[in-house]
Amino acid sequence: MTTHQSAAVRVDAMLRDLRTLVEVESPSRDPGALDRSARAVAALVEDRLGGRAVLVTGEAGPHVHWSGGGRPRVLVLGHHDTVFPLGTVRRRPFRVKDGRATGPGVFDMLGGLVQAVHGLASLADLSGVEVLVTADEEIGSGTSRALIEERARACGAVLVCEGAAEDGGLKTGRKGCGTFEVLVRGRASHAGLEPEAGVNALVEAAHQVLEIAALSRPELGTTVTPTVAAAGTSDNVVPAAATVSVDVRVGSAAERERVESAFAALTPRLPGAEIVVRGAVGRPPMPESASAGLFALARKVLPGITGRAVGGGSDGNFTGALGVPTLDGLGAVGGGAHADHEYLLVDAMAERANLIAGLVREIRRSTGG
Incomplete structure (x- = not known):
C-alpha cells in the first residue's frame, strides 16, 4: 500500500510539470x-x-503503469x-498567456495527465489506485488494448483523463469508430487509343x-464518410488502381456488425x-450505461x-x-485538439484535479474502504 505526504493542488506546480511533458515531445510512431x-x-x-x-515495453513505445498497492479499485x-x-515545440513553444496554456499536446492529453497526478497527490492514501499511461492511443491502441482491458477488469472502475x-x-x-480502406484493382490501357481494353x-x-456512403444511418448514430481517395497515374491512362479511405462511427454493437x-x-x-x-470498427461503442x-x-x-x-473515440x-x-x-478543459490553436484553460486545472481526487474517494468508499 502506498501512502505519502499529501500535497494541496497547486496550479503553478501543475504548469511546471505540464511544461516538462510538452517540451519532451511524444509523437506517435x-x-x-x-x-x-x-x-x-x-x-x-x-x-x-x-x-x-x-515501463511496460510495447512495439509502439513504452506504456507507464503505477500502482498504489492493495486491492485494485x-x-x-x-x-x-x-x-x-x-520539432513542433520549437515552432509553437509552451506558453501561458491570458489564462490559457498552449503548446503541442496540452489539451490532448498531457494536461489531463498532469491534473490527474496532482489530484491523486492530494490524497494521503493511494491504496487501490492504479495509473496507466499508454503510448499508442492516437494510432488505435494496438499494443496497449490487452493491457488496458486487463487492468480495467481488475480494478472495476475507470477514470479516463481525455x-x-x-x-x-x-x-x-x-x-x-474505425477506418476502412477500399482498394480497387482494374487494368490500365491508353485512354485515347483503346479505353475499352482497360478496366477503369x-x-x-x-x-x-x-x-x-449509403450505409450511413444518422438516426441510429451511424455515420459512414468517405474521406480520402486516390487513383490514376496520368491523364491519358485508364487507371489500374484506386483507393478510398472511409471514416466510420457507430452508436451500437448491432450497427458495428451491420457496417462491417x-x-x-x-x-x-x-x-x-x-x-x-x-x-x-476498431474501437467499440462506449454505452452511456457504462458511465x-x-x-x-x-x-x-x-x-x-x-x-x-460524443462522436470521438478513446481508450x-x-x-x-x-x-x-x-x-x-x-x-x-480547453479545445483545439490536434490543431495549432490547441489550448488549456488554466483556471479550470485545480477544479479538475480535485474532481479526480474526489471521485477516487467516492469510488473507494462505495467499494468498501
Missing part, C-alpha cells in the same frame, strides 16, 4: 521519442505519488503520445463510394475489377457538472464496452 516521454511521465508519477512506475487511464511531429467536452462537461458515452479503377471506385458485414460484402460493378477491403454510476458520483463531488455522449471505448464502469472527459 516514434519509439525513441516515446521512450523519452514515458520516462518523463514515470518520473513525474514517482515524484508526486511515490512508489515505482513500471480504480484505474486512472491516459496516454502520453501526441499527434505532433518532433480532454473535456466543449462546454467543459464530462463524456458519458462515445461512438465506436476510378469508375469502379466511384460506384463503391456511393454504395459506401456490408464492407465485407462489397462487390465490383465493372467486369474485370477487383476489390480488397481492409479495416474494422451512469460514476457520473452520479461526479455530480456529488462537483454539483452542476454536465455530461454528454474508454474499450473499457466501457467490457461493461466496466467508465467515465471519460475528466482531463483538461
